[in-house]
Amino acid sequence: MAIIDILVRYFPSFNTALGATLKLTVISLLMATVLGVVFGLFKVSGIRPLKLIANIYIDIIRGTPLMVQTMIVFYGISQVLRPLGFSWGNIGGAYTAGAVTLSLNAGAYMAEIIRGGIEAIDKGQMEAARSLGLPYGKAMRKVILPQAFRTMMPSIINQFIISLKDTSLISIIGIRELTQNGKIIAANSASMVMAIWVVVALYYLVICTMLSKVALVVERKVSYGKQ
Amino acid sequence: MESSKISVQNLKKSFGKLEVLKGISVEVAEGEVVCLIGPSGSGKSTFLRCLNRLEKITAGEVIVDGHPISDPNVNINKVRENIGMVFQHFNLFPHLSVKENITLAPTELNRMNKEEAEGKAMELLDRVGLHDKADAYPGQLSGGQKQRVAIARSLAMNPDIMLFDEPTSALDPEMVGEVLEVMKQLAADGMTMVVVTHEMGFAREVADRVIFMDDGCIVEEGTPEEIFSHPKEERTISFLNKVL
Numbered sequence A: 001m002a003i004i005d006i007l008v009r010y011f012p013s014f015n016t017a018l019g020a021t022l023k024l025t026v027i028s029l030l031m032a033t034v035l036g037v038v039f040g041l042f043k044v045s046g047i048r049p050l051k052l053i054a055n056i057y058i059d060i061i062r063g064t065p066l067m068v069q070t071m072i073v074f075y076g077i078s079q080v081l082r083p084l085g086f087s088w089g090n091i092g093g094a095y096t097a098g099a100v101t102l103s104l105n106a107g108a109y110m111a112e113i114i115r116g117g118i119e120a121i122d123k124g125q126m127e128a129a130r131s132l133g134l135p136y137g138k139a140m141r142k143v144i145l146p147q148a149f150r151t152m153m154p155s156i157i158n159q160f161i162i163s164l165k166d167t168s169l170i171s172i173i174g175i176r177e178l179t180q181n182g183k184i185i186a187a188n189s190a191s192m193v194m195a196i197w198v199v200v201a202l203y204y205l206v207i208c209t210m211l212s213k214v215a216l217v218v219e220r221k222v223s224y225g226k227q
Numbered sequence B: 001m002e003s004s005k006i007s008v009q010n011l012k013k014s015f016g017k018l019e020v021l022k023g024i025s026v027e028v029a030e031g032e033v034v035c036l037i038g039p040s041g042s043g044k045s046t047f048l049r050c051l052n053r054l055e056k057i058t059a060g061e062v063i064v065d066g067h068p069i070s071d072p073n074v075n076i077n078k079v080r081e082n083i084g085m086v087f088q089h090f091n092l093f094p095h096l097s098v099k100e101n102i103t104l105a106p107t108e109l110n111r112m113n114k115e116e117a118e119g120k121a122m123e124l125l126d127r128v129g130l131h132d133k134a135d136a137y138p139g140q141l142s143g144g145q146k147q148r149v150a151i152a153r154s155l156a157m158n159p160d161i162m163l164f165d166e167p168t169s170a171l172d173p174e175m176v177g178e179v180l181e182v183m184k185q186l187a188a189d190g191m192t193m194v195v196v197t198h199e200m201g202f203a204r205e206v207a208d209r210v211i212f213m214d215d216g217c218i219v220e221e222g223t224p225e226e227i228f229s230h231p232k233e234e235r236t237i238s239f240l241n242k243v244l
Helices: A002-009 A011-044 A048-062 A066-084 A093-119 A123-131 A136-173 A178-188 A190-222 B044-050 B076-081 B098-108 B114-127 B143-155 B173-188 B200-206 B224-229 B234-243
Strands: B004-015 B018-029 B033-037 B059-064 B083-086 B161-165 B192-196 B209-214 B217-222
Touching: A002 A011, A002 A190, A011 A048, A011 A093, A011 A136, A011 A178, A011 A190, A048 A093, A066 A093, A066 A136, A093 A136, A123 A136, A123 B076, A123 B083, A136 A178, A136 A190, A136 B098, A178 A190, B004 B044, B004 B192, B018 B044, B018 B192, B018 B217, B033 B044, B033 B200, B044 B161, B044 B192, B076 B083, B083 B143, B098 B114, B098 B143, B114 B143, B143 B161, B143 B173, B173 B192, B173 B200, B200 B224, B209 B224, B209 B234, B217 B224, B217 B234, B224 B234
Parallel strands: B033 B192, B033 B209, B083 B161, B161 B192
Antiparallel strands: B004 B018, B004 B059, B209 B217
């Protein structure tokens, strides 16, 4: 009952926070997809310097916690670049810093997913495309990537779910998304702590479950003409 | 020499330390059908794949249609438009319909607009006897049908030369005939063809010249009659004894 009470009483505030969480997730994932495609292609390019750049990026992101990455992006970068007149405050504040961090973070994982997806496609596909006279880029875009994306879809949606939950960690720099919102409410009503955090959890649970369902539908949609 | 469609001089190819082709020289005239036979691992497929540079050439000279394929500065994409290739495992694009498989290259490379390419695709499907499969996906076709689509796909760019890399080796026996039939038709139409094959019957019937390769070298070449009925080399004789 306490849960319903909390839900009703703080409904507008939770919904605003949910909006922030979703916005952060969607923006980050769009950016991450771009980063992932670029660095994933770097990794399969066979061009050493590009591969090296991609490897360094991916290793750094995978080898450090998201929360530390957030600190470095938000506090570290603003300290280092302040002499140049830079301030997160001028470009959307913690919110932007959070989105940048999450994009960079998810981008590295996406790059690995995309690399794996491309490498899973039979070598003969590239050979057939190239022997028709298609240049590498066109063969990639028209033949390899469309197939790779189908096989990658489950992993990509899984990454979406992870990134969505990772927005919670970004609350550390003061973005009022779902988790931060819960913290603020809980600070003002100590007797309802359990109910408040259960409500927060339910919000995440509902969106993530919906995403998984979407994943199932998409997976079924993309399995083409095979019997 | 000038009239050669394909001219290969002392071609060598190594994978790391392993030398797969040890100096191959071949001339193929316009309209000629050349069949490459030999035991597996003899370098036949590698040789074929050097002709459109799917394999990097280690040493030697390959000139196809006047273009020096072995020259790193040659626009290889342009040259490949003119060389069709058919693979053992078909390599059809599974995410595209049969028609889209055929129209992809001509439209993407601005050879034809969409209508022209589709018209051409239907004409080619007619030719390989698969008119009714235009909207099917590769996953819905039998092996023989897939290979015939693959042939139609490589013909869509109007190539002068067709390379076949064991086109019937992955097929169930009852489907071999339909693919060979299409190839015979192509040969009769005057296409320059280089065919790596284990189908000795096909080589004997269709080839103008048969080349027997073993261990990265050409051991013997001649007309089908010479190779199959009067082989001179010991290795040719022992190979033919095993397969015939």
